[in-house]
Amino acid sequence: MKPLSTSKSILAAGLMVYAVSSCAPTVTTYRLEPASGDIATIDGRPVTKAEQNGVGVVASFEREDLEFVTLDVEIKNHTDHSIEVNPADFHFTALGASQDTLTDPRNANLALVGSAADPAYEAGRMNIKRKEEEKRLKRAKVFNTILMVAAIASDVSTSSNNRTYREYVNNRVAHGVAYQGIAIKRAVDYSTFANRMQRYDYEEYRWRELALKANTLAPGESIRGFVYLPKVANANYLSIAYSLPEQATVPLLFKQELVQQKKTHQRK
Known part of the structure; x- marks a missing residue:
């Protein structure tokens, strides 16, 4: 050698x-706020509520979490039959400032869409x-x-x-x-x-204890947990839909803001 x-x-x-x-010279913070549905302020936090065909969703922005933005979600079954809940059934479309659909940077012919993380799959990758x-x-x-x-x-x-x-x-x-x-x-x-x-x-x-779990909800029951959506830096809005095939599609719209702050070093 x-x-x-x-x-x-x-x-x-x-x-x-x-x-x-x-x-990095700057720190970027994601902030989301509901922009559709029945919006109320609970404990100082904007919360939205929407329902379709007896399936109700209550959602608010919880926090930025590593590579995700997190929604605090409660799903309620107001129907007369059981429903299957799965956080992976949350899908979103990224929208621009005029709520126009953004295109996928990898393919200009496709809309910029995504799905919430599947906690069971993610936990299995640890x-x-x-x-x-x-x-x-x-x-x-x-x-x-x-x-x-x-x-x-x-x-x-x-x-x-x-x-x-x-x-x-x-x-x-x-x-x-x-x-x-x-x-x-x-x-x-x-x-x-x-x-x-x-x-x-x-x-x-996070995946085992905090995330919304896949479950079967009987009539009158509800379940609550965090739903994790991949970050989309250039989106001004996220058009989110919770879908149950052939039963309901509950729409949610969140406005997204990116706040950039200078990263400073303090003397001890």
């Missing part, structure tokens, strides 16, 4: 430090996500070992060629930076692993 040169070691360390220190993250950490460990071996080999090789004190000092500084860069990368790798595993723990809790 050919040792890394001093300049290459410095460059590699510099790239690592840059990757660690770089961050173990796969964790295993993929463990594999990523193992690959990072191997790469870090290669970097360290190369840095040591370069250090040994160049140290024996120092002719002056200045060359010795420059060599020590350069390799010190390289070792520090590797140590930073290793710490970042473990921190990223821990953060992602913690996120997956939260996601699993």
Whole structure:
């Protein structure tokens, strides 16, 4: 294996430090507000209610949650028979400022549409996500070992060629930076692993405990939970429909606003 040169070691360390220190200059927050149905303010929050053929839906915006916007939804069965509830039956169409249908960026001939997340499916993917993250950490460990071996080999090789004190000092500084860069990368790798595993723990809790569950509602019963819709950054409105095949399609319209704020760093 050919040792890394001093300049290459410095460059590699510099790239690592840059990757660690770089961050987004702004933070974008999604806000939704009901714009259709029977709207009322409950506990300071706008809530909308709509019903069709005995199937009632009460909904309000809960919060932004990772890659989703979250609606707090209650479904009520006012019919004389049982109905099957599934959060994946919530579908939406993205609308522009004039409530015109937006086109799919991947295909201009199609409308920009989507469906709510299926909690059962998403919960089943958690173990796969964790295993993929463990594999990523193992690959990072191997790469870090290669970097360290190369840095040591370069250090040994160049140290024996120092002719002056200045060359010795420059060599020590350069390799010190390289070792520090590797140590930073290793710490970042473990921190990223821990953060992602913690996120997956939260996601699993979200899908199992918070999300609206698929269920059978008898007449007079209701069920409540969170419905998670994928974010659509360029939408001004989301036209949402809860559909029960051959029975009801309950429409909901939410106005969406994106608020951008400068990301500032406070001194401690």
